Amino acid sequence: xxxxxxxxxxxxxxxxxxxxxxxxxxxxxxxxxxxxxxxxxxxxxxxxxxxxxxxxxxxxxxxxxxxxxxxxxxxxxxxxxxxxxxxxxxxxxxxxxxxxxx
Numbered sequence: 325x326x327x328x329x330x331x332x333x334x335x336x337x338x339x340x341x342x343x344x345x346x347x348x349x350x351x352x353x354x355x356x357x358x359x360x361x362x363x364x365x366x367x368x369x370x371x372x373x374x375x376x377x378x379x380x381x382x383x384x385x386x387x388x389x390x391x392x393x394x395x396x397x398x399x400x401x402x403x404x405x406x407x408x409x410x411x412x413x414x415x416x417x418x419x420x421x422x423x424x425x426x
Contacts, residue, residue: 327402330369330400330402333400334355334356334369334370334400335355337353337370337398337400338353338354338355338370341353341370341372345372349375350374350375351372351373351374351375351395352372352373352375352378353370353371353372354370354371354372354373354394355369355370356368356369357371357390357394358390359371359390359391359392359393359394360389360390360391361391361392361393361420362393362416362419362420364416366397366413366416366417368394368397368398368399368413368417369398369399369400370396370397370398370400371390371394371396371397371398372394372395372396372397372398373390373392373394373395374395377392377395379391379392392420392421393417393420393421393422394417394422395422395423395424396422396423396424396425396426397413397414397417397422397424397425397426398425398426399413399414399425399426
């Protein structure tokens with residue numbers, strides 16, 4: 325589970341991304357969003373989706389289920405976190421169309 329420093333990085337980075345891309349409806353960053361694709365689910369620290377790829381309900385609201393790979397996947401590696409697991413998640417995203425991972 326994320327702790328203080330990890331949480332601060334997630335919160336500040338996602339806010340900075342959203343401040344840059346959300347007002348112009350270019351993209352949107354989501355924190356700890358479950359994305360299910362390629363027969364498995366991942367929960368990146370931050371997922372960024374371009375505006376036109378954000379799954380939406382009929383009323384325009386964002387759906388609860390994201391069944392596509394994010395355009396960007398961002399992981400904040402914690403000291404005790406498995407680098408191997410994070411790398412496998414990033415590679416899975418890239419295999420299914422993620423444009424940038426970090």
